Amino acid sequence: MMDSDYSDKKGVSVLMDLFEMKGIRKLVMSPGSRNAPLLFSFSRNPAFEKYVIADERSAGFFALGLALASGEAVGLVCTSGTAMLNYAPAVAEAFYRGIPLVAVTADRPAEWIDQDEGQTIRQEGAMAGFVKSYCSLRAEFDTSASAWYANRRLNEVLNHALMPRRGPVHINMSFCEPLYGISSGYSGKERTITLVRERQELPEEVWDMLVRRFLEAPRVMIVAGFYPPDKDVSVALRDICKFPHTVLFAESLSNIRTDTGICTVDRVLAVAGEDESLYPELLISFGGSLISRMLKTFLRRAKPAEHWGIDERFPAPDTFCALTHHICTGASGFWKEFAGRLKDKAPESLSPEGVSYAGSWQKIKRKAYLLHRTFMADAGWSDLKAFEVILRHIPHDAALHAANSTPVRYLQLFEHAHYAGGEWSNRGTNGIEGATSTAMGFSEVYSGTTLLITGDLSFMYDSNALWMPYVNGRIRVIVMRNGGGGIFRFIPGPDSLKELETCFETPLEVPVREMAGAYGWRYMKAASAEELETVLPSFFASGDRAVLLEVETPRFENAPVLKSYFTYISGESYPVNR
Numbered sequence: 032m033m034d035s036d037y038s039d040k041k042g043v044s045v046l047m048d049l050f051e052m053k054g055i056r057k058l059v060m061s062p063g064s065r066n067a068p069l070l071f072s073f074s075r076n077p078a079f080e081k082y083v084i085a086d087e088r089s090a091g092f093f094a095l096g097l098a099l100a101s102g103e104a105v106g107l108v109c110t111s112g113t114a115m116l117n118y119a120p121a122v123a124e125a126f127y128r129g130i131p132l133v134a135v136t137a138d139r140p141a142e143w144i145d146q147d148e149g150q151t152i153r154q155e156g157a158m159a160g161f162v163k164s165y166c167s168l169r170a171e172f173d174t175s176a177s178a179w180y181a182n183r184r185l186n187e188v189l190n191h192a193l194m195p196r197r198g199p200v201h202i203n204m205s206f207c208e209p210l211y212g213i214s215s216g217y218s219g220k221e222r223t224i225t226l227v228r229e230r231q232e233l234p235e236e237v238w239d240m241l242v243r244r245f246l247e248a249p250r251v252m253i254v255a256g257f258y259p260p261d262k263d264v265s266v267a268l269r270d271i272c273k274f275p276h277t278v279l280f281a282e283s284l285s286n287i288r289t290d291t292g293i294c295t296v297d298r299v300l301a302v303a304g305e306d307e308s309l310y311p312e313l314l315i316s317f318g319g320s321l322i323s324r325m326l327k328t329f330l331r332r333a334k335p336a337e338h339w340g341i342d343e344r345f346p347a348p349d350t351f352c353a354l355t356h357h358i359c360t361g362a363s364g365f366w367k368e369f370a371g372r373l374k375d376k377a378p379e380s381l382s383p384e385g386v387s388y389a390g391s392w393q394k395i396k397r398k399a400y401l402l403h404r405t406f407m408a409d410a411g412w413s414d415l416k417a418f419e420v421i422l423r424h425i426p427h428d429a430a431l432h433a434a435n436s437t438p439v440r441y442l443q444l445f446e447h448a449h450y451a452g453g454e455w456s457n458r459g460t461n462g463i464e465g466a467t468s469t470a471m472g473f474s475e476v477y478s479g480t481t482l483l484i485t486g487d488l489s490f491m492y493d494s495n496a497l498w499m500p501y502v503n504g505r506i507r508v509i510v511m512r513n514g515g516g517g518i519f520r521f522i523p524g525p526d527s528l529k530e531l532e533t534c535f536e537t538p539l540e541v542p543v544r545e546m547a548g549a550y551g552w553r554y555m556k557a558a559s560a561e562e563l564e565t566v567l568p569s570f571f572a573s574g575d576r577a578v579l580l581e582v583e584t585p586r587f588e589n590a591p592v593l594k595s596y597f598t599y600i601s602g603e604s605y606p607v608n609r
Contacts, residue, residue: 036075038068039212042170042204045181046135048221051078053189055104055133059094059472061087063110065150066137067210068170070108082475086495087114091121092457092465093499094132096472099259099455100430104131104192111138112150115203119158120464125199126161127459128257128319129343131192132199134158140169140205158201164191167203186224194226195361196343231360233368241358242372244313244337250388251277252311252335254326255285256318260453261363265289267370276378278311278392280326283442284456285318288449291389293396295403296323296443301601302399303329309391310335314353317341317362320458322439327351341365402600403444413592414441414513414584416560421484421509421582422447424567430477432456434466434485438511442484444596452477463489467496467508474506480571482507487514487541497550504575508552514538514586526590543581552576558583 037044046069050056058073059082060066073079082097084090087109094105109115115136125132139151155167166188172178185202192200233241245251253268269289272279279292293299300323303309310333317340321327330351338353347357358365410416418441425431430452433439439456455473457465466485474481483506490510532538547554553576557563563582570580 037072037214039214040068040170040206041172041178042168042181043068043072044214045178045185045221046202046204047072047076047078049182049185049189049223050106050133051076052220052223053104053193055106055189056080057094057097057101057103058082058106058108059084059090059097060108061085061090061110061114063114063137064210065111065139065206066108066135068206069135069137069204071211073108082501084499084501086499087117088120088464089468089493089495089499091118091132091134092124092468092493093472093475093496093501095121095125095130095457095465096469096474097476098125098130098132098472099469100452100473100476102259104133104197107132107134109134109136110150111136111154112152114150115154115157116152119161120460120462122158122199122201123161124457124459124462124465126163129196129198130459131197133189133192133202134162134199135202135204138167138203138205140207154203158199161199162201163198164188165201165203167205170204170206182222183224186222190224190226194228195231231364233358233360238368238372241339241369242376245369245373246376246378248313248337249276250310250312252314252330253277253279254314254316254321254330255279255281255287256316256321257282257284257456257458258286258318258362260286263367264363267366268292270370271366271373272389274373274378275386275390276388278389282318282322283447284322284439284454284458286449286453291393293392294443295396295399295446297325297440297597298399298403298444298600299392299396300325300329301597302395302402303392304601305332307333309388309395312336314338314351315341316350317365320461321350322443322456322458399600400446402602406596406599410596411588411592412559412584414511414589415444415592415596417511417563417582417584418442418484419445420560420563421567424564424571425450425482426480426571427451428479430455430473430479430481432466432470432473432481432483434483434489435461435463437486438484452479452481464492466490467493468499470508471496471499471501471506474503475501477505480505480507482509484509484511486511487543488537488539490543491539491541494546497546497552502550502552502577504573504577506577507570507580508577509570509580509582510541510543512541512543512581512583513589538586543579547579553578554581555579556581556583 057080098105138154166184168181188200265287272291281287281292314335337355339356340347341358341362422445429450431450431454433456470483555566557566
């Protein structure tokens, strides 16, 4: 393809060349006028996979899903004005999860900002608080020095997105009119500054110290927050947890499943109560933020003597108010190496409680399981019962996405399979927006079934995702029709306020059937456990259309059932009404 097919704005050619050479091949673009040079140039370049989505907020989360499924950086392109601000939720989510999004926002020249020009706001640095790097450039170069500067800054910003820990960056490019000119004479590949990093390895004396401390500690607890599927990590932790003084708490989003690990975090902690003999002496954590508030409270109360945080971020978060060692490296390499160094070792001078530490947790885990099974055997129709039924039917090839706030929490109350596509949720910022768009982006890359379980409020909040042009037959969405923000009827505080319904729960009537029909989705519905058991096999059956399943549960029963569940599990009393 000739250079003359592209925009005459030299900055566009520089950006395209660097994107291609740095492996950024997927772009999600939104229509506009100020970004026209970017739109038609990238569209004509066969090196890129292009997606065009009108709503910038949906586009941002769609790009997030593409990046999650592919493991690659994904570009975003939008016009000037408030279009850029609609990227903010997805970019913030990417920042707190280490996901490389490259937001390219078109702008008017600086001299026209605040001069009553249309679609013009102060864009420079607008996302500075949640991007790794930022630059603002003119798309036209007047001198060789300005061309060199643009090349250097774009290289620097893109390298920031790609280097550990990866994350989002923002490129703001201003365009003068005319916007639709064609290139004449610009040629040649741009200089790329390749990032060559020394392999991060801990010194031998540090490894020796870590192994010694681990073996000497009487009680060790490993805590895993959200983390992408990684077989090496799972294998390493399985071996490490063979030590009798070591227990693993792995949240469902950690994508770690071991025979002895605890993934039903809240129900196990509900049984454990406040037994101080269960407090760890050494805490080792990795992954992202935790879903379980109970686990955070337990560990803050425990005040472990040592806490090692394995985290590429600097500084590392001190979530449990006990951080003593920040191990600034990738978790995958760390656990693989650590497990190898512990091979054929044995704990030293274990106290009686240390010898039985893992065993004590396993007894509690077993008790929690039996209590759970007894309760669920005759639990009434509710969100809790619906999740039990759903999790029995999800195919093993699925990628499971859970929206905030209650769906992702219900998942952790049940043992369930390790799904080939992993378990995901937007827990970087915990917002309810963007869940459907994220799952849609993921399904564009993932070849198996992509399942999203979402609440009705979150579903409505991201309903623009339903009419984007990238809806395939592998996407399945379950909408829990429970009457709004049901979590506010469960957590202490809002449930006692007279403003519960008007200001917190915000009940609504969601036209799920009508929305499915309007956008060409296949529609199903279940309003009881029996109906759900009947419909799920058809729901998951392969086909060429996306399928939306509405699961209607009793709005005023869900919170009492869940409260009764925890009351029963914790042994406080046997519930009268389930």
